Amino acid sequence: MHPVVRRVLHGGGFWPAFPAxxxxxxxxxxxxLTLLAFGFVTIERGRIVGDTFTLQHLHxxxxxxxxxxxxxRSFYVAVISTVLALVLAYPVAYLFSxxxxxxxxxxxxxxxxxxxTSALVRTxxxxxxxGGRRGLLNQTLLQLGLIDQPLRLLNTDxxxxxxxTQIHLPFMILPLLAVLSGRDRRLEEAARNLGxxxxxxxxxxxxxxxxxAIFAGLALVFAVSYTNFIVPQLLGGGxxxxxxxxxxxxxxxxxxxxxxxxxxxxxxTSCFVFVYLIVAGGSRLSRWSEIRT
Amino acid sequence: xxxxxxEAIEKSxxxxxVLNDCSLEVAxxxxxxxxxxxxxxxxxxxxxxxGFVRQDHGRVVVGGVEISxxxxxxxxxxxxxxxxxxxxxxxxxxxxxxxxxVRRRPAGEIRERVAKALQLVALDGLGARYPAQLSGxxxxxxxIARVLVLEPEVLLLDEPxxxxxxxxxxxxxxxxxxxIDRVGITSIFVTHDQSEAMMLSDKVxxxxxxxxxxxxxxxxxxxxxxxDYVASFIGRANVLSVEVRDGVVASAPEVVTNRAxxxxxxxVRPENLAIAGADACWSGRILFASAQGPSIEYEVEAxxxxxxxxxVPRQAGEAALPAGSAVGVRIVDPGACIVIGGGSGV
Numbered sequence: 001m002h003p004v005v006r007r008v009l010h011g012g013g014f015w016p017a018f019p020a021x022x023x024x025x026x027x028x029x030x031x032x033l034t035l036l037a038f039g040f041v042t043i044e045r046g047r048i049v050g051d052t053f054t055l056q057h058l059h060x061x062x063x064x065x066x067x068x069x070x071x072x073r074s075f076y077v078a079v080i081s082t083v084l085a086l087v088l089a090y091p092v093a094y095l096f097s098x099x100x101x102x103x104x105x106x107x108x109x110x111x112x113x114x115x116x117t118s119a120l121v122r123t124x125x126x127x128x129x130x131g132g133r134r135g136l137l138n139q140t141l142l143q144l145g146l147i148d149q150p151l152r153l154l155n156t157d158x159x160x161x162x163x164x165t166q167i168h169l170p171f172m173i174l175p176l177l178a179v180l181s182g183r184d185r186r187l188e189e190a191a192r193n194l195g196x197x198x199x200x201x202x203x204x205x206x207x208x209x210x211x212x213a214i215f216a217g218l219a220l221v222f223a224v225s226y227t228n229f230i231v232p233q234l235l236g237g238g239x240x241x242x243x244x245x246x247x248x249x250x251x252x253x254x255x256x257x258x259x260x261x262x263x264x265x266x267x268x269t270s271c272f273v274f275v276y277l278i279v280a281g282g283s284r285l286s287r288w289s290e291i292r293t
Numbered sequence: 294x295x296x297x298x299x300e301a302i303e304k305s306x307x308x309x310x311v312l313n314d315c316s317l318e319v320a321x322x323x324x325x326x327x328x329x330x331x332x333x334x335x336x337x338x339x340x341x342x343x344g345f346v347r348q349d350h351g352r353v354v355v356g357g358v359e360i361s362x363x364x365x366x367x368x369x370x371x372x373x374x375x376x377x378x379x380x381x382x383x384x385x386x387x388x389x390x391x392x393x394x395v396r397r398r399p400a401g402e403i404r405e406r407v408a409k410a411l412q413l414v415a416l417d418g419l420g421a422r423y424p425a426q427l428s429g430x431x432x433x434x435x436x437i438a439r440v441l442v443l444e445p446e447v448l449l450l451d452e453p454x455x456x457x458x459x460x461x462x463x464x465x466x467x468x469x470x471x472x473i474d475r476v477g478i479t480s481i482f483v484t485h486d487q488s489e490a491m492m493l494s495d496k497v498x499x500x501x502x503x504x505x506x507x508x509x510x511x512x513x514x515x516x517x518x519x520x521d522y523v524a525s526f527i528g529r530a531n532v533l534s535v536e537v538r539d540g541v542v543a544s545a546p547e548v549v550t551n552r553a554x555x556x557x558x559x560x561v562r563p564e565n566l567a568i569a570g571a572d573a574c575w576s577g578r579i580l581f582a583s584a585q586g587p588s589i590e591y592e593v594e595a596x597x598x599x600x601x602x603x604x605v606p607r608q609a610g611e612a613a614l615p616a617g618s619a620v621g622v623r624i625v626d627p628g629a630c631i632v633i634g635g636g637s638g639v
Binding site: 184186187189190191192193194195196197200204205208209211286288289291 | 343344345364365366370371372374376378379380381382383391392395396423425426439440443
């Protein structure tokens with residue numbers, strides 16, 4: 001037996017995890033591989049034609065201008081939304097780490113409770129807020145006299161970005177919250193003692209120490225934003241599409257499973273690449289944390 | 294000349310008074326130790342001086358200038374933390390350079406001063422390492438270099454030897470004292486270890502429950518403790534309830550005192566007691582005996598609330614008297630005994 005395999009099997013950690021691993025393999029990995037495989041075979045009348053492995057579908061998808069445009073939109077919407085989530089999440093996590101008692105509990109409830117409602121419901125809520133002339137937001141702004149004309153928000157990139165940011169915010173806050181509240185405050189006192197003001201201490205001590213959590217949050221939020229198809233579909237409107245929306249439409253609406261599978265392959269692979277880059281960037285910036293004597 | 298002056302510092306957290314009327318003067322170039330059990334407020338007092346804790350009342354004066362209400366970054370007070378608090382994400386050199394960068398010194402000057410500071414603590418050549426790659430003793434020296442490079446007026450050290458193992462601790466204590474003498478910086482240590490306090494400092498301030506009980510040179514504290522608390526905290530002491538009659542202690546007439554008649558407490562160091570024959574003040578039975586090379590320790594049950602503790606010099610070849618032996622105990626030097634007021638001794 002290969003030493004690595006032996007260590008996994010007999011290292012003590014494998015068997016307790018076995019039920020979960022088996023569950024994921026049977027109900028996630030295998031179905032997914034099957035689905036992805038549809039993109040590389042020929043299907044005729046609902047049956048796979050044997051021995052017809054082909055890269056032709058992938059090839060034609062990659063040659064399609066529309067697919068590239070959709071992929072680009074998926075990418076920049078996810079990037080903007082992820083960065084926005086970080087900017088919004090950091091102060092909340094920092095506030096949590098600086099307060100105590102009842103405030104801590106309230107912040108935690110506020111952060112976690114959105115996760116208890118379905119993302120679909122929250123997306124519909126944004127539909128009500130952002131929607132057209134009668135939307136809550138436009139009504140309020142018009143009433144306050146801040147705008148003369150209703151803003152056109154729904155069915156734009158911004159509607160999608162706003163919706164996604166709010167829905168994915170907890171995934172950014174939670175890792176930051178854990179790291180920031182567990183940090184060593186004496187490092188900040190040391191910085192103050194060496195002459196640094198509050199702001200400088202924050203950016204030279206607090207932020208660098210939280211780099212691992214920042215990048216964990218970035219990777220997580222990017223992955224779920226990049227592959228989200230519900231928010232763009234509902235808040236982007238009928239003619240709005242992204243790569244993830246296309247996967248859904250080709251598979252469920254058009255019933256072109258081959259196309260759907262090929263697009264899913266592209267979506268998944270590119271997502272892995274981006275997440276890998278984020279994680280690699282993070283560990284490059286926090287290399288100090290892995291140093292041991 | 295007074296360099297640091299803490300004036301009637303008070304600090305409460307809710308109902309708990311952690312510092313109660315703490316006043317302290319430290320002369321220029323002097324090494325002072327705040328000594329006391331954990332929770333006595335010694336670290337809080339040090340943190341008040343650094344500005345991490347803001348006192349409710351009282352003044353902090355350094356070099357004739359009141360700094361009571363300055364933020365920590367505006368005080369010229371170097372602070373070495375108990376666990377050193379080195380920045381783990383910065384190299385040793387960058388840790389030491391941190392304060393100079395904050396002060397926007399030119400790059401060339403920073404390089405030069407960092408190199409000098411690392412040389413001062415004998416860490417030259419380790420500038421590129423990260424704190425996690427250093428031993429505890431080396432980390433401590435980085436922490437000291439990091440504050441000394443800024444040439445602060447005052448050096449504060451919070452239990453700096455706690456994280457070191459016993460053997461290294463002694464070496465580092467000696468090294469640190471030599472370094473402080475070389476730099477000539479006014480320093481305040483915090484410790485709960487009395488031998489560390491004796492070894493390091495010119496003066497010791499003994500604290501209890503938020504109050505400073507006595508400030509004096511280490512030997513003076515040992516020889517002339519102001520009360521039984523100080524006596525038992527510095528070294529060991531037998532504290533006995535006695536009766537003063539006609540200017541002498543009734544149970545030990547050779548101890549002369551100018552105290553008024555009445556109940557009092559007699560403080561006798563273990564090494565000031567000896568095994569005696571006819572001229573004994575107390576007689577009893579040996580409970581416990583242990584020969585330890587240069588000396589023998591005895592515990593003698595003499596009808597007092599607590600057994601008497603003796604440390605007797607040992608001659609070559611001499612064995613301890615067996616437990617259970619009936620012995621007398623006498624005072625070696627009556628002049629070295631201390632009689633203090635109050636009857637409720639141990």
